[in-house]
Amino acid sequence: MATAQVEPELHSPLMAALDASGVVGAWDWDHLRHxxxxxxxxxxxxxxxxxxxxxxxxxxxxxxxVHPDDLGTLVEETLRATQVGGLFLSEYRVLLGNGAVRWLLSRGRTYLGESGRPLRTRGILIDITEGREDGQSYVTRPTVGADNPFEAAADHLTAARAVLAGIAPFRLRAALDVALMELGRMVAAGIRLDRTKRH
Structure with a gap:
């Protein structure tokens, strides 16, 4: 989000919350047009x-x-999500122009047509670089079950953000980003909790 487009009264508290949230982008994959x-x-x-x-x-x-060591896994996860629809969750690295590496968490949803063919996948990017310093992954397979209410809420908010991306006022987009980040943290915490219980 460009700071120049933010109303002055929103800059301080809201931008600080968004900066802290780690949401750094939104994406839309159109599977019909590839x-x-x-x-x-x-x-x-x-x-x-x-x-x-x-x-x-x-x-x-x-x-x-996308880091060459992570590209194959990202492509596999993308193909899997487009075949079955529903939640898309992937964690991978990107290489910046200055040689720095950032860890990203992509979270979104794949929508299937009546024929069962994928139409589009929409979602957000969260920068999780700081959280990766301890070597812990945010994503484990299998992910938390579909009956997780936080995961379901995040899916609905992701869909809302994608639908409103070009028309919603900044305040609404920002509120959705903050809510998505918090739900993402809750889902990730639930995944870590499940993994801890298994060991």
Missing amino acids: VAIYDRGAAALLAGDAALAGRPLDGTMAMPR
Whole structure:
């Protein structure tokens, strides 16, 4: 989100909350046209150029910044999500132009048509680099079951954010981002709790 577009009275508390939340971008994969459409944050991190925001990008242009060691897993997880629909959750690294590495958590939902074919997958990017310093993964497989109310709420908010992306006022988009980040943390905490109980 560009700070220049924020009303002055919102800058301090709301921008501080968004900065703390770690939400850094939104993405939309159109499976019928085989293209990705990113906002400025996602375009900068995944495609390497924020100016590509809003433009349809094919597979080659859509993810050149994804770490080569993580690209295969990301593609597999994407294919799996498009085959069955529903929740998409993937954790991977991106290489920035200055050589730095950032860890991202992509969270979204795949929508299937009546025929069962995937139509689109929409979601958000969360920067989890700081949380990865202890070597712990946010994502474990299998993920928390579909009966998790926090996960269900996050799915609904992700869908709402994607639908309202181009038309919602800043305050609403910002509130959705903050709520999504908090729900994402609760889902991740639930995954960690389940993993702890198994050991």
